[in-house]
Amino acid sequence: MKLLARYNRVNLVTTIVVMLITGIIYYQAISLILTKQLDKDLAVEENEIFESVGLNHQLPQVFESNDQQITFTEAKRGSVTRHFINTVYRNKKDDDDRPRKHRHRHEEYESGRGLISSITVGTKYYQILIVESKVETEDLIQIIFAITAGLILLLLITLFVTNRLLLNRLWQPFYNLLKELRLFNVADSKDIPVVSTTIDEFEELNQAIISMSSRVKSDYKDLKTFTENASHELLTPIAVINSKLDTLIQTDNFSQQQSKLLNDLYSAVSRLTRLNQSLLLLVKIENRLLEGGQLINLRESVEEMLIQFEEIFQDKELKTSCELVDKELNASPYLVDVLLNNLLSNAIRHNHKGGEIRIKLTNEQLMIQNTGESDPLQNDQIFTRFHKSSGSEGSGLGLTISRQICENLGFTLQYNFEDGYHSFIITF
Amino acid sequence: MKILIVEDEKGLRESIEEYFMEAGNICETASSYPEAISKVNLYRYDCILLDITLPGGSGIDILKTIKENNHADGVLIISAKNSLDDRLQGLDLGADDYLVKPFHLSELKARVSAIIRRKTFNGSNLLQFNELAIDLLAKTVKANNQPIKLTRKEYALLLYFIANKGKVVSKNAIAEHLWGDGIDMANNFDFIYSHIKNLRKKMIEAGSNDYIQASYGMGYKFTDE
Numbered sequence: 100m101k102l103l104a105r106y107n108r109v110n111l112v113t114t115i116v117v118m119l120i121t122g123i124i125y126y127q128a129i130s131l132i133l134t135k136q137l138d139k140d141l142a143v144e145e146n147e148i149f150e151s152v153g154l155n156h157q158l159p160q161v162f163e164s165n166d167q168q169i170t171f172t173e174a175k176r177g178s179v180t181r182h183f184i185n186t187v188y189r190n191k192k193d194d195d196d197r198p199r200k201h202r203h204r205h206e207e208y209e210s211g212r213g214l215i216s217s218i219t220v221g222t223k224y225y226q227i228l229i230v231e232s233k234v235e236t237e238d239l240i241q242i243i244f245a246i247t248a249g250l251i252l253l254l255l256i257t258l259f260v261t262n263r264l265l266l267n268r269l270w271q272p273f274y275n276l277l278k279e280l281r282l283f284n285v286a287d288s289k290d291i292p293v294v295s296t297t298i299d300e301f302e303e304l305n306q307a308i309i310s311m312s313s314r315v316k317s318d319y320k321d322l323k324t325f326t327e328n329a330s331h332e333l334l335t336p337i338a339v340i341n342s343k344l345d346t347l348i349q350t351d352n353f354s355q356q357q358s359k360l361l362n363d364l365y366s367a368v369s370r371l372t373r374l375n376q377s378l379l380l381l382v383k384i385e386n387r388l389l390e391g392g393q394l395i396n397l398r399e400s401v402e403e404m405l406i407q408f409e410e411i412f413q414d415k416e417l418k419t420s421c422e423l424v425d426k427e428l429n430a431s432p433y434l435v436d437v438l439l440n441n442l443l444s445n446a447i448r449h450n451h452k453g454g455e456i457r458i459k460l461t462n463e464q465l466m467i468q469n470t471g472e473s474d475p476l477q478n479d480q481i482f483t484r485f486h487k488s489s490g491s492e493g494s495g496l497g498l499t500i501s502r503q504i505c506e507n508l509g510f511t512l513q514y515n516f517e518d519g520y521h522s523f524i525i526t527f
Numbered sequence: 528m529k530i531l532i533v534e535d536e537k538g539l540r541e542s543i544e545e546y547f548m549e550a551g552n553i554c555e556t557a558s559s560y561p562e563a564i565s566k567v568n569l570y571r572y573d574c575i576l577l578d579i580t581l582p583g584g585s586g587i588d589i590l591k592t593i594k595e596n597n598h599a600d601g602v603l604i605i606s607a608k609n610s611l612d613d614r615l616q617g618l619d620l621g622a623d624d625y626l627v628k629p630f631h632l633s634e635l636k637a638r639v640s641a642i643i644r645r646k647t648f649n650g651s652n653l654l655q656f657n658e659l660a661i662d663l664l665a666k667t668v669k670a671n672n673q674p675i676k677l678t679r680k681e682y683a684l685l686l687y688f689i690a691n692k693g694k695v696v697s698k699n700a701i702a703e704h705l706w707g708d709g710i711d712m713a714n715n716f717d718f719i720y721s722h723i724k725n726l727r728k729k730m731i732e733a734g735s736n737d738y739i740q741a742s743y744g745m746g747y748k749f750t751d752e
Contacts, residue, residue: 334607335536338629342542345632348695348745349546358743365745369699372629407706410680414718 103266110258118251122244129243133236134212138183141214144169144229152220166232171218174226179217186213188232209234272296276305283312285319286385323382330379337375340368370494377496380437384503395435397426398460404439405458408447416453423460428527430508438504441497442467442523448493449521457520463527468520475516482512528573528643529553533563533589534605535581539628543576546632547639549693560584567593567600573643574601576635577622579608587620594621601642605630631700633691640690656689657751658735670735680705681726688739688749697746723747 144167151159161169168188188211213230272294279291291312294305344364353361401423405412412419428435446456446469454470472488480486482502485495498512501523505512511526530547534540535558544554555570557563560583567575567589575593579586590602604617607628614625623642626635644654644663652664660669666682668675677685687704688696701719727739740748 331607334628335539338607339536339538339542341629342539342546342632345697345700346542346545348697348742353743353745355743358745361743361745365697365699368629410718410722411706414721 102270103263106266107259107262110262111255114255114258122247122251125247126240126244129240130236133239137212137231137233137236138214141183141212141229141231145214145216145227148227149218152218156220158220158225166235168230170228171225172228174217174224176219176224179215179226181214181216184213184215186211186230188230190232210237269298272298272301272305276301276308280308285315323386326378327382330375330382333375337368337372341372344368374494374496377494377500381496381500381503384434384500384507387507391431392429393432395428395430395432397428397435397465398423400435400439401458401460401465404436404443408443411447412456415447415450417447417450418455419458420455421458423458424462426460426462428508434504434507438501441501445493445497445523449488465525466522468522470519471521473519476514476521478514481514529571530555530639531563531566531572531575532556533576533581533586534578535559542632543635546636546694558582560589563589564592567598571598572600573646574603574639576639577602577604579604579606579613587616590617590620590622599646601646603635603638603642605635631697631703633687633694633696633700634704636694637687637690637704654689656692661686661689670730670733673733675729675733675735677726677729680722681729684722684726688747692749693752695742695746695748701746
């Protein structure tokens with residue numbers, strides 16, 4: 100849920116609840132005041148009756164007046180206590196002035212307020228019931244209520260709209276930051292820019308992100324420098340081992356066992372060398388230190404590479420078929436060389452004797468297909484560092500380097516498996 | 528030939544010295560910048576093997592000194608820095624070649640031989656080895672004036688062998704020389720065997736002696752002994 104939606108929801112719900120509560124209190128207060136007013140009117144009427152009786156010593160004549168009815172009933176002496184009641188006012192007239200909903204043919208019931216009191220006229224004891232219609236007060240309350248409700252609605256709409264507009268604008272720096280964070284790449288040299296905002300929180304967030312990203316980057320750089328330095332430092336001892344081996348084989352007379360051991364040593368050192376070079380290369384590619392671009396005809400590069408590998412194709416009895424078009428690229432020739440070399444080496448290494456390699460270069464993509472294992476490789480794993488199929492003598496970095504090169508050049512490198520062919524596809 | 532080895536790593540320096548030490552060769556060594564600079568200023572060499580990172584200074588400065596004084600010494604940079612910039616800087620400054628550590632001694636020898644050949648034969652492009660005559664410009668080979676038709680790789684192989692004559696050259700070194708170190712066919716050097724077989728066959732057919740000997744399954748030795 101978006102913050103804005105959440106905020107709006109909470110805001111609306113609380114506003115409505117508060118408004119409802121205040122509305123109820125408001126209603127109660129007004130109706131209490133109006134009822135008090137009615138009660139006062141009733142008391143005045145009662146007083147008038149008392150005065151009239153005191154003057155005339157008889158019950159006053161009762162007029163059916165607007166909204167007021169007075170009835171006298173004989174009652175047992177002392178049985179009536181004076182009190183106010185909520186009652187029903189029977190309006191016998193069909194008065195067109197009244198609002199429509201109150202009209203009920205000839206007789207109509209309205210809510211009313213009554214006062215029950217007593218009076219003694221001569222020897223007789225009467226109960227007095229004065230009823231007054233509450234219609235007027237209720238109308239008043241309704242109007243007040245309608246105005247209040249209207250106000251609430253207006254308030255809600257204003258709140259909603261301003262929230263939406265204001266919050267969208269207020270949060271804009273946040274969304275900008277979010278976009279920058281999404282684009283953040285630890286290997287990239289681009290820093291997160293300062294987002295212009297006057298809001299302290301966003302400014303703090305921005306500062307925090309900037310300092311975090313620069314910290315991450317410097318850590319990452321340290322790590323890469325470490326890898327580079329470590330690989331560099333390893334080069335010299337490897338060079339010493341290599342040269343000592345070269346010197347050792349000059350001394351004559353080896354037994355078969357010794358020469359086997361030496362061969363194993365040679366291949367181990369050569370693997371170590373390649374591993375080391377691959378690591379250095381990877382660091383350089385990731386650091387984009389090998390950017391020097393020039394126009395390359397990929398077709399020529401592929402053809403040269405095929406000539407380079409010719410003897411190995413023959414040795415493994417591999418059948419090659421090519422479909423190449425002229426395709427120009429602006430890239431570092433060295434990187435393209437490494438890329439093609441890696442992919443072709445893989446296609447050879449993981450092939451079986453008498454297998455097939457198919458190379459197809461179009462304007463959109465370069466596809467290198469090879470026969471080999473009958474099962475597909477695990478797409479998500481083959482590009483990770485040091486992932487190797489069992490028995491592979493490679494460094495485990497070839498595809499990582501290849502993918503990194505493709506990334507640097509703005510290409511994509513994908514793998515798929517179809518009809519027994521493993522395909523690596525570079526899409527330009 | 529006279530060679531100066533400027534390398535601070537003792538193990539490597541000694542190996543190189545030992546490998547180059549043969550009849551007719553004089554090898555001198557320097558293990559630091561001051562030592563190297565004094566030797567460079569005093570003596571002339573056919574080829575100087577120059578490490579870049581040295582105690583007391585940079586090999587690049589030694590190279591600059593040589594070039595500023597217009598010395599004709601061949602310079603081969605051996606460095607652990609395999610960066611394109613370093614390589615270009617070295618070659619721009621007048622180094623004859625650039626070799627990245629780690630390398631095979633046979634590769635180093637072949638490169639040094641090529642530099643010295645270029646420096647000393649001046650115009651003459653003929654390399655003679657007993658009855659074998661190699662025209663380096665035309666890239667043709669004759670045995671007793673009988674032409675031997677070699678493929679590009681067989682020709683490179685022959686030159687490599689001659690540069691390392693009398694030495695056992697490992698199969699790894701041959702593979703890397705012919706196919707570059709990008710080639711990653713660990714333990715599978717069978718394809719080298721067929722190349723060597725073809726080269727031997729062609730040479731013998733043309734009337735040359737069989738100089739190539741297999742050496743304990745580790746490599747090959749080109750020798751007239």
